[in-house]
Structures are given as C-alpha cells and as structure tokens.
Amino acid sequence: MKRAIAHYTKGIQLDIAKSDRTDSIIHILYSNRSACQFLLERFKEASDDAKECIKINPTFIKGYYRLAQSLMGLKDWDGANNTVRQGLNLDAENAQLLRQLRTIQKEKKRLEAAARQTEAMMEAKRNRGVGEDNDEIRDLQEQYVNTNRELQMLNANVQKLQREQKLNELTMKELENLQGKENGRMYRGVGKMFMLSSESEISDHLNTEISDSKKKENDLSQKREYLVKKISSQQQNLQELLKP
Numbered sequence: 028m029k030r031a032i033a034h035y036t037k038g039i040q041l042d043i044a045k046s047d048r049t050d051s052i053i054h055i056l057y058s059n060r061s062a063c064q065f066l067l068e069r070f071k072e073a074s075d076d077a078k079e080c081i082k083i084n085p086t087f088i089k090g091y092y093r094l095a096q097s098l099m100g101l102k103d104w105d106g107a108n109n110t111v112r113q114g115l116n117l118d119a120e121n122a123q124l125l126r127q128l129r130t131i132q133k134e135k136k137r138l139e140a141a142a143r144q145t146e147a148m149m150e151a152k153r154n155r156g157v158g159e160d161n162d163e164i165r166d167l168q169e170q171y172v173n174t175n176r177e178l179q180m181l182n183a184n185v186q187k188l189q190r191e192q193k194l195n196e197l198t199m200k201e202l203e204n205l206q207g208k209e210n211g212r213m214y215r216g217v218g219k220m221f222m223l224s225s226e227s228e229i230s231d232h233l234n235t236e237i238s239d240s241k242k243k244e245n246d247l248s249q250k251r252e253y254l255v256k257k258i259s260s261q262q263q264n265l266q267e268l269l270k271p
Contacts, residue, residue, distance in 0.1 A: 070100035
C-alpha cells in the first residue's frame with residue numbers, strides 16, 4: 028500500500044508539471060491516494076487528499092465518498108454527514124453515499140443513546156442517595172460534560188476554518204483568472220475596511236491565510252481525535268461507577 032501511495036504521489040507530481048493539462052487526471056490520483064491512506068488508517072492524510080480532489084473537481088462524486096470515509100475514521104460524524112449530503116446534492120441516488128449516510132446516522136444514534144443511558148444512570152444514582160463514591164462520580168460527570176462541550180466548540184471551529192479556507196481558495200482562483208485581463212484597482216479586506224493592494228500582495232495574503240488555516244485545521248483534527256477517545260473513556264468509567 029505504501030508503494031501504491033508513492034506511485035500516486037509521483038503521478039501527481041508529473042501531472043502538475045505538464046504544460047498541457049487538458050487531459051489531467053490529477054483529481055483521480057488524489058482520490059486513489061486518499062483510499063490508500065485510509066486503508067493504512069492515516070485518516071488525516073486521507074482527508075487532506077480527498078479535499079484536494081474535491082477542490083480540483085467539485086463534481087467528482089468519488090471525492091465526497093473518500094472525504095466522508097476519512098472523516099468517519101476521524102470520528103467526525105457531523106463533518107462526514109455534511110460531506111455526504113454535499114455529494115448527494117450532485118447525485119441523489121448514489122448508492123455508496125446513501126450507504127454511508129445510513130452508517131453515519133446509525134452511529135450518531137448509537138452515540139446519542141449511549142449519552143442518554145449515561146445521563147439516566149447518573150440521575151438514578153443521584154436519586155438513590157449519597158454513596159461513598161458519589162464525589163468521584165460527580166467529578167467524573169463534570170469532566171464528561173466539559174469534554175463534550177469542548178468537542179462541540181472544536182467542531183464548530185473546524186467548520187468555520189473550512190468555510191474560510193474554501194472562500195480564500197475561491198478568491199485565489201478568481202484572482203488567477205484575472206491575471207493579465209484586468210488593470211483596475213484591487214482592494215483587500217482588513218477588518219471593516221478595504222485597503223488598496225497590488226495583485227501580488229493579495230495573492231501572498233491569500234496563500235498565507237490558506238496555509239495558516241490548514242495548519243490550524245490539522246492541529247484541531249488531532250485534538251478532536253484525543254477528545255473523542257477521552258469522552259469514550261469517561262463514558263465507560265461513569266457506567267462502571269453507576270452500576271447498581
């Protein structure tokens with residue numbers, strides 16, 4: 028599998044170097060490399076390749092399947108759900124995406140049921156009165172609630188970064204289309220103001236923004252993996268303590 032990744036990487040490099048890219052298959056190469064990364068459980072790398080595939084060819088359905096698959100590996104069920112629905116907007120009858128959607132919905136229901144069960148057990152424990160382990164339960168319950176809150180905030184930040192990154196990439200593409208065609212003034216948004224800037228200044232700014240947002244997203248994705256594992260562990264510990 029690692030050899031296949033190396034071959035796809037070489038193919039991507041060769042495709043990028045081509046002067047005539049009218050017959051480019053680079054989006055397929057990214058999709059295939061994403062599949063290999065997924066099989067090696069390199070879910071973040073698989074996600075990055077799938078995003079690049081979709082960026083290059085937003086109508087390529089397999090890219091949405093690959094991205095949803097990698098996000099499921101990362102336990103980002105909301106992100107996977109949103110990705111599948113984007114793909115279904117292009118092909119509402121796609122069998123692979125519909126299967127993914129059912130899997131995602133089933134897992135989200137399982138997680139919600141587990142959370143409800145934990146809450147019910149905590150409530151039952153409180154109703155039975157104060158026990159010797161009540162302080163430990165209370166502390167663990169507070170940790171569980173705080174970790175869930177932290178995960179929700181993190182997911183919201185990831186989605187915000189992804190929206191900003193997509194907007195910057197679209198702006199960059201429009202800027203590239205204007206090269207050599209327009210000699211008019213260009214302005215860059217700075218807070219609530221607009222600053223007169225050269226094309227190169229705007230391009231440099233966008234590249235920096237895109238690079239920074241990708242790094243932040245990568246950092247947040249790693250933290251999300253940690254929080255998901257932490258929540259699962261806290262949930263198991265609570266259920267053990269709450270057993271009659």
